[in-house]
Amino acid sequence: MLDLKRSRSTNNIKDIKVFSFNNKGIYEFKDKYIKNKPAKHQNNKVFKKSNNNTKPLFKFNLPKSPKGQDRPLNPNIIPEAGSFVFDNNSKKHKLLKQIGRTGGEGSVYLTDSNLICKIYKKEKVTNFREEKIKLLIKNTIKVKNVCLPEYIAYNNSKEFVGYLMPQATGSEIKTSIFIPPLLKQKFPHWNRWHLAKIALNILQKIEKLHQHNIILGDINPNNILLNNENDIYFIDTDSFQIENYPCSVGMVPYTRKMHHGKRYEDYLRTKDDDIYAVATLVFQLMLPGKLPYSFSGGGSEKENMKPENFPYKCDDNGYNNAPDGQWVYIWSNLPFKLKVIFCRVFRKNEKVKLYELTKEIKDYIYQLDKGYQTKEIFPLTHKQIDDNGNVIKDDFxxxxxxxxxxxxxxxxxxxxxxxxxxxxxxxxxxxxxxIKDPDLKKCSGCGKQFKDKYNNLCSNCRGTNITCNSCYTTFLFSESEQSFYDKKGLSYPKKCKNCRGNKSNNNNNNSSSSNNSNNIGGILSSLFGW
Incomplete structure (x- = not known):
């Protein structure tokens, strides 16, 4: 067959190749009349038999309606610090000490196996919780630093009371990032690059969970811990929505308007609900702690959450009661495409894809690395652009x-x-x-506005009465005058302004008289020889 390459009838054919098939792969025969060139494919194989034994990615089902009525299990004993729990492999774990305060669902303990054990309150131990945790453990989902349940926790009577999970460390985002003074105190050397990296790590973890059809549901800054921009943990994962077991908790600012007024356990959330929640969280990372619908003169969080209330500039209409201070400057300095994403979500009430938000955060990190954007967390001016459209940094x-x-x-x-x-x-x-200061008042003496909670007279109309030692009238030596004299190191006056003025006039008159008499004497001397 290879000899056909030398036939005149095949002159217009570029090449002819011959292959051999066996159970090890596909091999190419070489023409003995040409140099033996190795095939372009690795190991001279055109195709290689796949030895990939990895399991396909497991995905939970995505039903449209939640399970029916949950029922309490009413365990006889709720373990406390010092007692033991048993996991689903019958291994014993001692509860060493409680971590933090008891929450709405239960308490968290450090164990002698270095795992964390969450023990539910008696009324929170339900059939749904047990089934959901068993479902998670059965399918062994692993996402780095996402503290999913690893073992079920039973009491001495082999009754379900909680679960065991990996240990998480760090500070809540809410108390370390979303309160600006604490952010400056805890991470004094951080800049915008660190905040963008945190956002990217959170988005990537959610993307991996979504690949398994896990809906987080209760995305909020209390459930995320961080040690640094790359070391981030998701906790309280037992609230995740798995198949038709709903996430029964949530917070209003991270819940889409369409679900307000519903009980969380009465409906199943979607990936779009998660994307809205994480878009809110990323917005708060970019404007540390500030919620999208927070504006000057606004009401409660729930009342504010209307598209027309989004206060930041999305078009030519400008800002709409944006909060005072640095927030407008931060918004101005964000990349245009990232602002477009926020405007689509919060002003236009559109759905966006998770990869769209992730892409813009990656682009922002790239721009920060290259120095195209200011790294100041709290910039002091609007974004400055030169005549060529380049961002000017620190030009103020x-x-x-x-x-x-x-x-x-x-x-x-x-x-x-x-x-x-x-x-x-x-x-x-x-x-x-x-600002319209409520402490500003009108001076009852001169009528000017001044700021003083305790006096009705301004510092020009308020002071000490002094008796003039020349005319014996009383004059006011005001507090503002006293301040001036003190700064200059001058002695306080003993005469009123009129007498002080008369003294200078008299001095001027005496000087003039003396000059006149001198002039007359000179004239007489020249005339009479005096």
Whole structure:
């Protein structure tokens, strides 16, 4: 067959190859008249028999309606610290000490096997909980740092009371990231890159759980612990929705508006519900702790959650009662495409795919690595763009507000404009300029506004009465004047302003008289030879 390559009838054919098949694979025969070139495929094999023995990815079912009525199991004994529990392999575990306070569902204990044991309250030990945990354990789902149940926990009477899981460490995102002063205190050297990495790690864990058709349901900052941007744990995983066992808990800000007013155990959530919740969480990571629908003059979290209430700029209409302070600056400095995702979710009430949000966070990390975006967690100005459309970083002047003592910034372009116009730079930040201070009042003396909780007179109308030692009238030496004299190191005046003015006038008059008499004397001397 290979000889056909030398036939004139096959001159227009580029090549002819011959292969041999056996149980080890497919091999190519070589032409003895040409150099023996190795096949392009590894080990000279065109195809290789697959030796992949890995199991296919397990996926739970996704039913549309939840199971019927749950029923309590009423165990006789609820174990406490110092007692023992038994797992589904009959191994004994001692509960050494309780970790944290008792929650709504039960208590968590450290065991002598270095696992964590969650023991439910008696009224929370139900048939659904036991069946759900058995379902999770049976299919041995493993996602790094997602503390899924590994063993069922039974009491001495072999009654279900809880489960055992891997140990998690770290601080709750809510108390370490979402409170700005604590964020600065706990992670003083962090910048926006760290926050974006946390967001990416959370998104990737949720993506892996979704591959198994696990719906998290109760995504919130209390259920996520972190040690650093790469060491993140998901806890309270027994609340995850598995098949038709619903997630019976949740929090309003992370629940789509369409489900408000429903009981969580009465419906099954979807992956779209999870995506909405994690979009809210990522928004709070980008604007540390700030909820999407938080705005100036707003009401409760539930009342605020309307698309028209999203306060940040999504189009030419600008901001809509955006919260005061740094939040507008943070929003301005976010990448455009990430802001588009947030606007689609919170302003337009659209569904987005998890991979879309993940892609924009990855792009943000890339831009931060390359220096295309500011890394400041709390930037001091709006995003500054040069004439070529490039982001200008750190091109501003810092000023300390004389009211709140917080730093604010003015872009250098604006500073130049101020100088050209002969204006002085502002001394108050925008928040302090805009604020209507309830302590401001009208001075009953001069009518000017001033700030003082305890006096009705301003510092110019308030002071010490002094008797003039020249005209013996009483005059007011105001507190503002006293402050001026103290700063200059001057002695307090003993005469009123009129007498002080008369003294200077008299000095001027005496000086003038002396000059006049000197002039007259000079004239007479020249005339009469005096």
């Amino acid at each position: 002047v810092k000023i300390k507000c004389k009211i709140c003592k917080q730093e604010f910034a003015i872009p250098n372009k604006q500073v130049v404009d101020f100088k050209v116009k002969g204006w002085s730079l502002p001394t108050k930040c925008k928040s302090c300029k805009d």
